[in-house]
Amino acid sequence: MKKPNSLRAHLTAALPELARDPDALDIYVTGGSLAMRCGGNLGFEQRYTMHVVLLDYRGEPEQLFLPLSLWLRHHQGDLLLDPQGAQENIRFQVDLRDNQAVDVALNFPVTEAVDVLPDDSGGYRLSVREEAPFPDQPPLSDPLSLLRQIWAPGGEQATFLTGHPGE
Secondary structure: OOHHHHHHHHHHHHOHHHHHOHHHEEEEEEEEEEEOOOOOOOOEEEEEEEEEEEEEEOOOOHHHHHHHHHHHHHHOOHHHHOHHHHHHHOEEEEEEOOOOOEEEEEEEEEEEEEEEEEOOOOOEEEEEOOOOOOOOOOOOOOHHHHHOOOEEOOHHHOEEOOOOOOO
């Protein structure tokens, strides 16, 4: 199971507040199931709901949603192909803690395919398969550098949404 740690690393790199306090981010998995078949292929698919909880966040929830969207494009793109499915499958809740902080909780379905191949010692080698890129989706070679360029509109009053403006 690689996607929870991958998302943690991505969000920590994208949000300066998380880099300062990585313990504010909790990621866990529920509702797991395995899709297996009888036959010569021992591979299987893990299906689960990933929960992302960011506590006492002193930014806007959108600052979390944008890097999540970029991560989903690369790691779970099928969620974004069907607008109705994306609307129903990516859920969030925001609790206003005070005038400056919120708790944000997100959950969405995730799949990970695991290839199982025999090795030379008579055992098996397991590897989590990388997601195949979608043909009409441009590659995001460095999504974090893109995040550092995103600003909210407003001319001189523009607000930098995420990342570091000087980078």
